[in-house]
Amino acid sequence: MREKNFRWALWSVLVGLVVFGLKWAAWLLTGSVGIYSDALESIVNIVAAAAALVALVVSARPADESHPFGHTKAEYFSAVIEGALILFAAVEMIRAAWSRFANPEPFEQPALGLALLALAAALMAAWALLLLAQGRRTRSPALVADAWHLLSDVIATTGVLIGAGLAWLLGWWWLDPVVAVLVALNILWVGFKLVRGSVGGLMDEALPAGEVARIKEVIAANLGRALEFHDLRTRAAGPRAFVEFHLVVPGSMPVDEAHAITERLERALSEALPGSVTVIHVEPESEAKKHPKMRLG
Incomplete structure (x- = not known):
């Protein structure tokens, strides 16, 4: 390209x-x-x-x-x-x-x-x-x-x-x-x-509102057993879009299952935004409850 x-x-x-x-x-x-x-x-x-x-x-x-x-x-x-x-x-x-x-x-x-x-x-x-x-x-x-x-x-x-x-x-x-x-x-x-x-x-402005809405739809559709997401942040650098967010999972969820969910989310976002880079921070439900005001997802 x-x-x-x-x-x-x-x-x-x-x-x-x-x-x-x-x-x-x-x-x-x-x-x-x-x-x-x-x-x-x-x-x-x-x-x-x-x-x-x-x-x-x-x-x-x-x-x-x-x-x-x-x-x-x-x-x-x-x-x-x-x-x-x-x-x-x-x-x-x-x-x-x-x-x-x-x-x-x-x-x-x-x-x-x-x-x-x-x-x-x-x-x-x-x-x-x-x-x-x-x-x-x-x-x-x-x-x-x-x-x-x-x-x-x-x-x-x-x-x-x-x-x-x-x-x-x-x-x-x-x-x-x-x-x-x-x-x-x-x-x-x-x-x-x-x-x-x-x-x-x-200045790392966020992606256009339409693209951000699309990102939220893709994440919501691919959460699986994850509970929610928050602190969504986006930016663009030339043709490449960068997406970051926190993914909340049950505290008892095995690491390999949480990893599989993040990989599914990354693939889905890459299809929705070709060439995008996604960074997902996985955290247990107990940690997310400490910061309820931070939820943006």
């Missing part, structure tokens, strides 16, 4: 290079400040895709003595970098648009330039949707972040395309920088959400 994600990230870099070439050519043909800003944002896409590629390589390393839980959190650093780069691109777009407000200029070869821009947007949209599906399927923050980054670029490019097209058709050249600013504000919002989600992963 990791090798497959690596190939997807590599293709993202190549697609980014093609899209950047199309946008740069569109800017050279038109001279549009909106298209220029959009082309600069595509440079960010290439750098971000390369960062995701490096993160996937690092996160694929197995656990070692210095990193006993593995290197999966490396993908979050890639997502943070992508969010920061999106913010940088948005600021640059606003800066470029601001200088054009005072001196609006007509486009040079609008028809061909806008056609190339439309082709770039279509290529990005198709690739972003494929990348997003792969990232969600493999629980890869790096691929998901890269996909959302591309989708934000599609929105930006579409906005620039509409603004530039209207400016050309109506002769309202001031629309070019106006649309560029509006698109930049949207990109700022997308960048903020990406950074927020990545920081949450680095």
Whole structure:
């Protein structure tokens, strides 16, 4: 799975290079400040895709003595970098648009330039949707972040395309920088959400409520002769989910039977959350009664 994600990230870099070439050519043909800003944002896409590629390589390393839980959190650093780069691109777009407000200029070869821009947007949209599906399927923050980054670029490019097209058709050249600013504000919002989600992963936020509910259902369905569970804690590190909880069993239950229950629970949780790691603390009923307020299961 990791090798497959690596190939997807590599293709993202190549697609980014093609899209950047199309946008740069569109800017050279038109001279549009909106298209220029959009082309600069595509440079960010290439750098971000390369960062995701490096993160996937690092996160694929197995656990070692210095990193006993593995290197999966490396993908979050890639997502943070992508969010920061999106913010940088948005600021640059606003800066470029601001200088054009005072001196609006007509486009040079609008028809061909806008056609190339439309082709770039279509290529990005198709690739972003494929990348997003792969990232969600493999629980890869790096691929998901890269996909959302591309989708934000599609929105930006579409906005620039509409603004530039209207400016050309109506002769309202001031629309070019106006649309560029509006698109930049949207990109700022997308960048903020990406950074927020990545920081949450680095801070060991719990899994989404839906996944936690599913975990509780799986545990409850596989308790066997165990009495209850409590102190359920979850977190994610890249594509891997970590589940920890206390399992209460009768004090007279043999160790081998308690062990069999924990193995059954681990298998069931692994099927519900592929690639997950489960840690179960077994305790006798007498010990659980000492801490009734701690029960979360």
